[in-house]
Amino acid sequence: MYVLDDVMRKYELPPLPYAYDALEPHIDARTMEIHHTKHHQTYTDKLNAALEKCSSEIQEKDILEILANLDQIPADQKGAINFNGGGFDNHRIFWNNMKSKGGGEPGGSIEDAIAKSFGSFSEFKEKFSSVTALIQGSGWGWLVYNPSAKKVEYKSMPNQTSPRTEGLIPLLGCDVWEHAYYLKYQNKRPDYISAWWNVVNWSDIESRFGKVKQ
Numbered sequence: 001m002y003v004l005d006d007v008m009r010k011y012e013l014p015p016l017p018y019a020y021d022a023l024e025p026h027i028d029a030r031t032m033e034i035h036h037t038k039h040h041q042t043y044t045d046k047l048n049a050a051l052e053k054c055s056s057e058i059q060e061k062d063i064l065e066i067l068a069n070l071d072q073i074p075a076d077q078k079g080a081i082n083f084n085g086g087g088f089d090n091h092r093i094f095w096n097n098m099k100s101k102g103g104g105e106p107g108g109s110i111e112d113a114i115a116k117s118f119g120s121f122s123e124f125k126e127k128f129s130s131v132t133a134l135i136q137g138s139g140w141g142w143l144v145y146n147p148s149a150k151k152v153e154y155k156s157m158p159n160q161t162s163p164r165t166e167g168l169i170p171l172l173g174c175d176v177w178e179h180a181y182y183l184k185y186q187n188k189r190p191d192y193i194s195a196w197w198n199v200v201n202w203s204d205i206e207s208r209f210g211k212v213k214q
Contacts, residue, residue: 009059010048013041014092022100026195028184036095039179043087043160050080063089067164087160090140093208094173099201106202110171110209113152114143125197128154132174133190141193143172143205145212152209171208172200 016036021029051059054077063085073081105111105121118124131154132141139158146153146168155163163170174196181192
């Protein structure tokens with residue numbers, strides 16, 4: 001979400017598509033409120049601040065195009081836009097990837113694509129969970145679409161770096177920064193990931209996949 005003025009796009013914090021307590025008991029309301037109003041807001045503000053230091057040509061581009069072409073960003077702002085632009089876009093996806101009473105198996109064309117790439121949904125879920133739990137420090141686990149290979153893949157990314165920076169299209173992301181789970185799960189990241197599967201919004205992932213598959 002963004003607004004246009006005479007100078008540049010200014011990105012705004014997108015509203016959650018549900019109440020802060022909608023994902024209880026799997027993700028607690030206080031974590032969701034802090035995560036959204038503090039962390040996502042900070043990425044949004046710092047993205048705008050970094051873009052203000054860039055040329056008007058860059059400012060006019062959408063963040064998705066910017067992330068896919070980071071080599072075009074001036075060296076002194078590249079790191080800030082990679083981090084904060086990735087954080088802004090990653091979280092837009094993350095909120096919509098979840099819903100109350102989600103979970104279960106995906107169904108539809110995304111389940112077929114997962115089975116083709118991973119063998120079965122259960123095998124995909126095991127790989128996603130185990131590899132994401134082992135990410136060192138902060139980062140994300142992703143189900144992505146690889147346009148070059150024309151298939152879905154698993155990809156872990158450090159910090160807030162977007163899969164878009166590697167030519168991949170993010171479909172489903174699990175945020176494993178500690179601020180995403182520490183109030184409820186402390187250092188038990190695998191427990192958080194296990195609970196997170198109960199709120200996954202497969203209709204959102206199916207919709208994203210439908211827009212990019214070839």
